[in-house]
Amino acid sequence: MGKIxxxxxxxxxxxxxxxxxxxxxxxxxxxxxxxxxxxxGVTITPAQFFERLETTKTIPKTSQPSIGSFVELYxxxxxxxxxxxxxxxxxxxxxxxxxxxxxxxxxxIPVTVIDSKILTYPMTKLMKEGMKLIQEGGTSADVxxxxxxxxxxxxxxxxxxxxxxLHRSGRMNTAxxxxxxxxxxxxxxxxxxxxxxxxxxxxxxxxATNKILGYLKDAIEKNNIEEVHILYGLDDSKTKEWEQEIRxxxxxxxxxxxxxLGVAIGVHAGKNTIGISWLNR
Numbered sequence: 001m002g003k004i005x006x007x008x009x010x011x012x013x014x015x016x017x018x019x020x021x022x023x024x025x026x027x028x029x030x031x032x033x034x035x036x037x038x039x040x041g042v043t044i045t046p047a048q049f050f051e052r053l054e055t056t057k058t059i060p061k062t063s064q065p066s067i068g069s070f071v072e073l074y075x076x077x078x079x080x081x082x083x084x085x086x087x088x089x090x091x092x093x094x095x096x097x098x099x100x101x102x103x104x105x106x107x108x109i110p111v112t113v114i115d116s117k118i119l120t121y122p123m124t125k126l127m128k129e130g131m132k133l134i135q136e137g138g139t140s141a142d143v144x145x146x147x148x149x150x151x152x153x154x155x156x157x158x159x160x161x162x163x164x165x166l167h168r169s170g171r172m173n174t175a176x177x178x179x180x181x182x183x184x185x186x187x188x189x190x191x192x193x194x195x196x197x198x199x200x201x202x203x204x205x206x207x208a209t210n211k212i213l214g215y216l217k218d219a220i221e222k223n224n225i226e227e228v229h230i231l232y233g234l235d236d237s238k239t240k241e242w243e244q245e246i247r248x249x250x251x252x253x254x255x256x257x258x259x260x261l262g263v264a265i266g267v268h269a270g271k272n273t274i275g276i277s278w279l280n281r
Contacts, residue, residue: 126147158231226253
């Protein structure tokens with residue numbers, strides 16, 4: 001195998017290992033706010049975004065990276081790498097995969113574009129698995145098959161912090177929003193085959209939390225689970241509570257990581273969003 005560049009997008013969360021990796025490149029999502037354009041994680045941070053959100057009536061929007069921005073990045077890597085593996089947010093949640101695929105047709109360097117069917121740290125966890133496979137002698141085709149297989153073994157559940165924000169961003173229809181608001185329903189959202197799906201509807205956040213932790217407890221009893229990822233918007237105050245609850249039934253061999261969702265996801269979900277994800281091996 002030649003030298004490989006790894007590309008992902010700003011919806012992913014890079015831990016210290018990935019953040020300092022010399023072969024990883026991040027292409028940012030675009031955020032439109034108050035007639036201004038920002039690059040996620042480059043010209044606006046989650047804290048800055050949510051602070052502005054509190055004082056404006058403008059509906060922020062996001063846009064996937066353009067085909068041109070992918071072409072520019074891929075071309076810039078051609079001199080130093082033999083091929084590129086590009087791992088991105090679920091194509092059912094964003095057009096990023098489509099932009100990457102079209103750009104791959106316009107450059108000379110070979111590019112393997114992979115739909116992770118997920119987002120944030122679970123997405124970059126899959127990329128880590130792919131990097132490990134390359135180190136063991138696998139090919140880019142092997143990585144694509146491996147990540148596709150692993151993505152089907154992920155379970156991810158989320159309590160949306162703001163139904164209003166989800167509605168305003170176009171991810172929830174008007175009828176669902178008003179029904180949820182009137183009945184004070186807290187839907188448990190599952191990311192299933194790369195798309196948002198309502199798993200259950202309950203009347204309080206505590207009940208929604210208990211449901212999600214129950215799914216995890218059942219999974220631990222049935223599967224080999226190495227890591228649990230607690231995902232949050234801006235407010236991480238509940239993550240410690242969740243970790244304490246998980247430790248009541250999870251073996252010490254299971255590591256628990258907390259991962260922020262970032263600006264692009266925060267646009268749709270809200271700062272009080274919280275959820276968990278794990279990989280059933």
